[in-house]
Amino acid sequence: MKVKNELLPRERVKMAIEHQEPDRPPIQFYATPEVKKLLTDYFKGQDLKEVFEVDFRYVGPKPLKKPKKPLPGSGIDMYDMWGAGYKNSPYHLDAIDMSGTYPEPVYLPFANFKTMDEVENYPWPSPDDFDYSVIPDQIKRNEGFAIVLGNAGIPDIINGAGVRGRGMAQLLMDIALQDEVGISIIDHRVNFWYEYLRRGLEAGQGKIDIVHLGEDLGTQKGLMVSPEMFDSFFRPRYQRFFDLAHSYGAKVWLHSCGSTYFLHSRFIEMGLDVLDSVQTEPANMDPERLKREFGDKLTYCGMIDTQRLLPYGTVEECRAVARHRIKVIGKGGGYIFCPSHDIQIDAPLENILAIYEEATGKKFM
Numbered sequence: 001m002k003v004k005n006e007l008l009p010r011e012r013v014k015m016a017i018e019h020q021e022p023d024r025p026p027i028q029f030y031a032t033p034e035v036k037k038l039l040t041d042y043f044k045g046q047d048l049k050e051v052f053e054v055d056f057r058y059v060g061p062k063p064l065k066k067p068k069k070p071l072p073g074s075g076i077d078m079y080d081m082w083g084a085g086y087k088n089s090p091y092h093l094d095a096i097d098m099s100g101t102y103p104e105p106v107y108l109p110f111a112n113f114k115t116m117d118e119v120e121n122y123p124w125p126s127p128d129d130f131d132y133s134v135i136p137d138q139i140k141r142n143e144g145f146a147i148v149l150g151n152a153g154i155p156d157i158i159n160g161a162g163v164r165g166r167g168m169a170q171l172l173m174d175i176a177l178q179d180e181v182g183i184s185i186i187d188h189r190v191n192f193w194y195e196y197l198r199r200g201l202e203a204g205q206g207k208i209d210i211v212h213l214g215e216d217l218g219t220q221k222g223l224m225v226s227p228e229m230f231d232s233f234f235r236p237r238y239q240r241f242f243d244l245a246h247s248y249g250a251k252v253w254l255h256s257c258g259s260t261y262f263l264h265s266r267f268i269e270m271g272l273d274v275l276d277s278v279q280t281e282p283a284n285m286d287p288e289r290l291k292r293e294f295g296d297k298l299t300y301c302g303m304i305d306t307q308r309l310l311p312y313g314t315v316e317e318c319r320a321v322a323r324h325r326i327k328v329i330g331k332g333g334g335y336i337f338c339p340s341h342d343i344q345i346d347a348p349l350e351n352i353l354a355i356y357e358e359a360t361g362k363k364f365m
Contacts, residue, residue, distance in 0.1 A: 007022055017334075024359070025330040030339055080164070136204070139208070150253075151212050157234065202248075213252065217260050253273065255277060259283045288328065295335075303325050
């Protein structure tokens with residue numbers, strides 16, 4: 001239901017992505033579990049999506065299988081569905097007396113694969129391992145919001161098959177040398193995720209607005225891979241996903257960290273609708289430059305810096321940047337208000353509240 005003259009979240013998102021200026025930029029929210037707990041405690045258990053007026057709701061199939069359990073004393077706390085093993089690594093920040101854990105991959109299942117037999121005999125996950133019939137009810141319960149299928153880990157070649165599967169250095173060598181074992185590992189994952197999304201879109205019956213994908217293609221100083229390698233290897237694989245989403249009437253949302261400036265024209269040629277989570281600290285990622293050069297064709301999500309601004313800036317500096325993104329980058333549409341990555345626990349609470357006060361017009365402090 002609309003309130004006063006405000007748009008429904010789904011309408012607001014549609015306008016922004018189509019480069020029309022809505023009543024306010026759509027709002028997204030990313031944070032680590034520790035930050036979510038800090039904020040949930042502050043708001044006395046309220047749903048943070050409602051507090052911060054997040055315009056997006058995620059849907060997805062129900063897993064029918066559970067990952068294998070680690071053996072006692074193995075040094076592994078959990079496995080993912082691909083067989084990668086993780087250890088919960090603790091940390092403590094003395095300055096703010098806050099602690100937490102991060103799951104670090106300590107067992108990479110494909111690291112020592114040498115032959116195609118090893119690849120073909122591996123117990124790969126199947127799209128049949130999920131129940132897609134739950135998606136229509138999820139959509140119905142989130143009527144009026146922009147409905148999203150997927151996440152930044154799909155298909156996420158460099159992180160998923162590399163950092164959590166084969167090792168990043170080995171994976172990049174596999175791609176550069178066209179190693180058949182490494183390429184086959186990548187394509188097993190890519191093909192799984194393609195069918196997973198296809199079935200999800202089919203179950204969504206045309207009511208899924210956005211397909212969320214991810215691939216970290218940038219570093220702090222430049223691209224992770226050359227434009228030529230992107231064209232020859234990554235582009236054809238991602239084009240399949242872009243075309244799939246568009247064939248069901250959904251927009252394409254791609255996460256990438258780092259400096260990706262030299263791929264933006266290619267993203268546009270491929271039909272990318274939204275680039276997320278746009279960092280402003282890496283080279284060539286000045287928000288006004290991106291808006292000026294590509295902002296009429298590509299929607300940017302992010303640009304609220306989590307490297308320096310949120311952890312080290314003053315409240316007024318945070319407010320000023322938030323206002324700039326809303327008024328300047330959001331002018332004419334093409335902008336989604338969001339931190340440039342998960343907000344970390346070193347960001348002061350008042351800085352987080354300040355940026356979302358600017359975005360929502362509410363008072364939280």
